[in-house]
Amino acid sequence: MADNTKDEEIILTIENLRRIYKDDDGADVEALEDVSLKIKRGEFISIIGASGCGKTTLLRSIAGLDKPDSGTIVMDGHPITKPDPERGYVFQQGGLFNWLTVEQNISYGLKTRRVYKQKKDDVAKYIELVGLKGFEESYPYQISGGMAQRVAIARTLINEPKMLLLDEPMGALDSFTRADIQDKLLELHKLNGITMVLVTHDIDEAIYLSDRIVIMTPRPGKISNIIDVKIPHPRQRGGVEFLAMRRKLLEEFDLATALPEPEYNI
Amino acid sequence: MIKKSSAIYGLLLSVSGFLIAALLNALIPITAPVEIVDYHIGGTVVTINIAYRIVLFFLSALFLVQGLVSLRDHDRWKKFAKGAPLRFASGIGLLLWDLLGTKWQVLPQPFFPGPAGIIEAFLIEPGFVLENTLYSLRLYAAGFVLGVVFGVGTGILIGWFPKVYYWVTPVLNVTGVIPAVAWMPFALTLLPTPFAAAVFLIVICVWFPVTSLTAQGIKSTPKVQFEAARTLGSNTFDLVFRVAVPHAMPQIFTGISTANAFAFTTLVMAEMMGQPGGLGYYINLSKVWSAYYKVFAAIVVMAVLFSFITAILERIEKYALRWQKGLVR
Numbered sequence: 001m002a003d004n005t006k007d008e009e010i011i012l013t014i015e016n017l018r019r020i021y022k023d024d025d026g027a028d029v030e031a032l033e034d035v036s037l038k039i040k041r042g043e044f045i046s047i048i049g050a051s052g053c054g055k056t057t058l059l060r061s062i063a064g065l066d067k068p069d070s071g072t073i074v075m076d077g078h079p080i081t082k083p084d085p086e087r088g089y090v091f092q093q094g095g096l097f098n099w100l101t102v103e104q105n106i107s108y109g110l111k112t113r114r115v116y117k118q119k120k121d122d123v124a125k126y127i128e129l130v131g132l133k134g135f136e137e138s139y140p141y142q143i144s145g146g147m148a149q150r151v152a153i154a155r156t157l158i159n160e161p162k163m164l165l166l167d168e169p170m171g172a173l174d175s176f177t178r179a180d181i182q183d184k185l186l187e188l189h190k191l192n193g194i195t196m197v198l199v200t201h202d203i204d205e206a207i208y209l210s211d212r213i214v215i216m217t218p219r220p221g222k223i224s225n226i227i228d229v230k231i232p233h234p235r236q237r238g239g240v241e242f243l244a245m246r247r248k249l250l251e252e253f254d255l256a257t258a259l260p261e262p263e264y265n266i
Numbered sequence: 267m268i269k270k271s272s273a274i275y276g277l278l279l280s281v282s283g284f285l286i287a288a289l290l291n292a293l294i295p296i297t298a299p300v301e302i303v304d305y306h307i308g309g310t311v312v313t314i315n316i317a318y319r320i321v322l323f324f325l326s327a328l329f330l331v332q333g334l335v336s337l338r339d340h341d342r343w344k345k346f347a348k349g350a351p352l353r354f355a356s357g358i359g360l361l362l363w364d365l366l367g368t369k370w371q372v373l374p375q376p377f378f379p380g381p382a383g384i385i386e387a388f389l390i391e392p393g394f395v396l397e398n399t400l401y402s403l404r405l406y407a408a409g410f411v412l413g414v415v416f417g418v419g420t421g422i423l424i425g426w427f428p429k430v431y432y433w434v435t436p437v438l439n440v441t442g443v444i445p446a447v448a449w450m451p452f453a454l455t456l457l458p459t460p461f462a463a464a465v466f467l468i469v470i471c472v473w474f475p476v477t478s479l480t481a482q483g484i485k486s487t488p489k490v491q492f493e494a495a496r497t498l499g500s501n502t503f504d505l506v507f508r509v510a511v512p513h514a515m516p517q518i519f520t521g522i523s524t525a526n527a528f529a530f531t532t533l534v535m536a537e538m539m540g541q542p543g544g545l546g547y548y549i550n551l552s553k554v555w556s557a558y559y560k561v562f563a564a565i566v567v568m569a570v571l572f573s574f575i576t577a578i579l580e581r582i583e584k585y586a587l588r589w590q591k592g593l594v595r
Contacts, residue, residue, distance in 0.1 A: 065493050085499040095494035099512040099589045109498040112508070141591035152494075159499065 011041040011162065011195050012062065017071035019057050019221075030220035031057045032068065037214065037223060039163075042193045044186075046206035047214045050253070054221025055199045056167060062197065063089045063165050076162070085109055088156025090169045095152055096140045103127065103136040105151050109159040119158075126154040130184065146177035150184065157188070166198040170205065182208055186233065207245050208235055215252050225252055268343050276343075277333045279350040281326035283357020288322040291315055291364055291382070298371035305389045314368075317389060318382040322360070329353055379559040387552075387563035394548075399567055401543035402533060405461065406575070409468025410529050414522060417473045421480020421521075425514070426506060431481070438478060446471035446528070447535045454540055464536040464544075471532045472525040479521030483514025516590060519583045526579055530572050 019032040031054040039045055047055045060066035062073060064083040073080045075087070083089070097105055107123045110116040127133055130150040140148055149169050156164060166185070170178040186209060189196055200206055206213045207229060215225045227248065231241045292315070296302070304311045336342040360381055366372045367380025379386075388395055423430045424438075446467045453463035487510045495509045511518075537546025545564045552560035 063497055065496070083493070083496040085497065087497065089494070089497040091490055091494060094488060094490045097491065097494075097509070097512070099515065101589075108495075108508075112495075112499045112501070112504045139589040141589070155498065 009040045010038050012039040012073065012075045014038070014058075014062070014073050015071055017058070017061060017068045017073065019054070019061065019066070019068045032061075033220035033222050035071070035221070035223055037226075039195060039197065040211075042195055043211045044189055044196045044198070044209055045212045045214060046198045046200055046210040047216060048200055048203065048206045048249075049216035049221075050218055051201065052221070053216040053218040055216050057221065058216075059165050059167055059197060059199045062163075063087055065089070085113060085156075085159035086161050087163045087165055088159060088161035089165045090149065090152045090156060090167065092168045093145070093148070093172045096148055098140045100139075101136065102132055102138050102140075102143065102147075102151050105140070106155045106158055108155055113159065122158055126158045129157070129188070130154040144177070145173050146181060149173065149181055153184070153188070157194075161194065163195040163197065166196060168199055168201070170200075170202070178205070185209060190233075203246060203249050204237065207231075207242060207249070208237060213249065215249075227252075268337060268340060272347065273337060273343075276347040276350045277330060280329040280333055280346075280353045283354035284322045284326040284329075284360070285357070287357045287361040287364065288319045288326075290361055291319055291322070294365070294369055296369050298369065300368060300371070300383075303386075307389070312389065314382040314386045314389065317385045318364070321381075321385065322357075376556055376558050379562065383559045384562045384566060387557075387560040395563065395567065398543050398545055398548040398564075399571065401541075401547075402537065402545045403571070405464050405468065405537070405541075405544060406529060406533050409465045409533070410472055410526070412465065413469040413472025413525060413529070414476055416469060417476025417521065417525070418480050418518060420473070421477045421514075421518070422484060422506065422511065424477065424481035425484025426510065431485075435481075438474065441470075442474040442478065446532045447539065450536065450539050460541050464533070464541055467536050468529050468532050471528040475524040475528065476518065476521040479517040479524075480514055483517030484510045486517075487513040516587055519587060523576075523579060523583070526576060530568075534568070 014035060014037040017032050017035040018030075021029045021031050023029045035054070035058060037058075047058060049055050057066055061068050062080065064080050064087070080087075097108065100108065103123060106126055107116060107120075110119050110122070127136060130153055132147060132150055132154070135143060135147065140151070143151070152169065153164075170181050173181065182205060185196065185198075188194070196209075198206070198209060210229050213227045213229060214223055215227065216222065217224045227245075229245060231239070231245065236242055302313050302315070304313060306312075333343075333346050336346040364380050364382060367378055368382045369380070373380075420434070424434050425431070449467060449470065450463070453466045454460065457463040457466055491509055491513065492505055495505055500508065533544070534546040534549075537544035538550050541547050545568055549561050549564045552558070552564070
């Protein structure tokens with residue numbers, strides 16, 4: 001796992017990250033053991049692994065939502081200690097504010113950052129960008145799961161973050177909606193070159209979207225390999241290169257002959 | 267579309283009960299020894315029967331207008347039509363009550379006067395009834411608003427700060443079960459005016475349910491909502507007032523409507539135990555003179571007033587919680 005990326009391209013550096021949880025019996029569980037990773041500016045990177053491999057813990061640490069026991073995360077020269085709108089976070093589900101309309105959810109960040117007056121016009125722009133025109137006045141209970149995730153993406157993007165952290169955002173969606181959101185993410189990535197970090201357990205999703213795939217293994221959670229995906233966009237889900245990459249990844253998980261176990265994260 | 271025949275049937279059923287009651291009130295002679303007094307109001311002579319019939323006409327006109335307005339909307343009409351048999355039955359009920367209570371006086375007097383007899387209270391002393399109604403209303407408004415403000419405030423503190431939860435919850439649990447009026451002797455002694463004492467009691471009885479339900483709502487806010495808010499740039503103030511409090515709104519409103527019912531009880535009991543005015547005071551005063559028709563008059567005013575207040579609160583709740591799925595049944 002040689003990481004020979006040039007320093008000027010690096011947006012975020014993770015060094016020797018360690019995180020220990022206490023489980024229900026009070027025993028120590030090593031969620032992350034000595035994890036180091038460099039993320040390039042503008043890249044789409046996926047973190048993939050079985051449940052319990054610490055991929056969500058890693059993402060939460062990047063966001064500043066989880067404090068590591070040791071190690072550092074530095075973004076553009078500043079160590080990360082707490083959440084910041086410059087790192088947008090999209091949750092698997094349940095992150096929307098049910099008492100706010102689509103429009104109010106999206107403008108939430110502008111209001112908390114006290115820039116709503118100056119940037120009022122952005123709201124309509126981002127609603128349009130994620131294809132939710134006509135649903136401005138809808139409440140979250142009135143829209144579908146896929147639309148809810150579009151709102152979640154738009155309300156982080158309106159803060160013009162340097163990085164978008166995606167915590168299995170398609171995990172709770174049906175496969176058609178999932179493909180739809182995946183294309184939306186690629187479109188947004190191409191549009192403003194924002195760095196995207198996706199946590200997923202879906203191998204196809206990782207191949208379809210990523211420039212690089214970080215493979216993690218559980219107990220203790222650590223990075224076992226990093227694979228470059230050099231297939232040109234738009235990628236064909238059934239294409240030869242795609243299937244070859246799929247086989248390669250399955251081998252990484254020793255699943256080349258058997259189907260991967262589904263993971264349920266609810 | 268609403269069928270013409272069903273519209274006519276619904277409207278007719280809604281008003282005919284009251285109109286029959288008015289008609290028979292005019293036609294059937296009084297056989298019991300009832301003294302019919304002429305009251306001079308604004309230059310016209312009004313008896314209890316005339317006033318009673320005016321009320322019946324007013325009710326039919328009210329339902330007629332309501333029915334006609336609801337014809338424009340299918341759901342509203344359905345709701346209105348559903349109540350039509352009930353309105354007819356109410357009219358017939360009033361008719362029977364009129365016969366048994368006033369015309370023939372079969373019911374034991376003076377404990378159960380007829381509807382016309384009750385109206386006499388409003389003809390004898392309209393100013394005094396109004397004065398006492400306004401006193402109750404003032405007392406209620408002051409106590410209820412203060413109680414809700416204090417309740418939501420303490421609820422936020424308890425729900426947000428674990429230390430406050432630890433120290434205040436036991437106090438809340440012990441004092442919360444005590445009926446507020448039990449504090450009456452202390453309130454009357456320690457507070458400068460009887461009005462302040464009654465406000466204090468209403469505040470206490472409103473404070474308890476509003477506090478505990480607000481705290482519950484704040485505490486039950488999912489972690490993911492706070493985390494989402496933090497990644498969107500929220501400070502602690504935002505987390506409390508833009509996330510936890512709106513999330514707790516359904517529970518806060520449950521607390522408020524429970525408190526509303528408590529407040530009515532406390533209000534009337536407080537008034538009966540030493541207030542210089544109010545509907546409870548009016549009941550006590552009338553009871554001393556065995557003027558039970560006045561007691562009933564006060565009860566009718568309470569029924570109308572409290573239903574009105576409850577309806578307003580429900581409207582506010584429905585608007586504030588319009589984001590909730592399945593609230594409109």
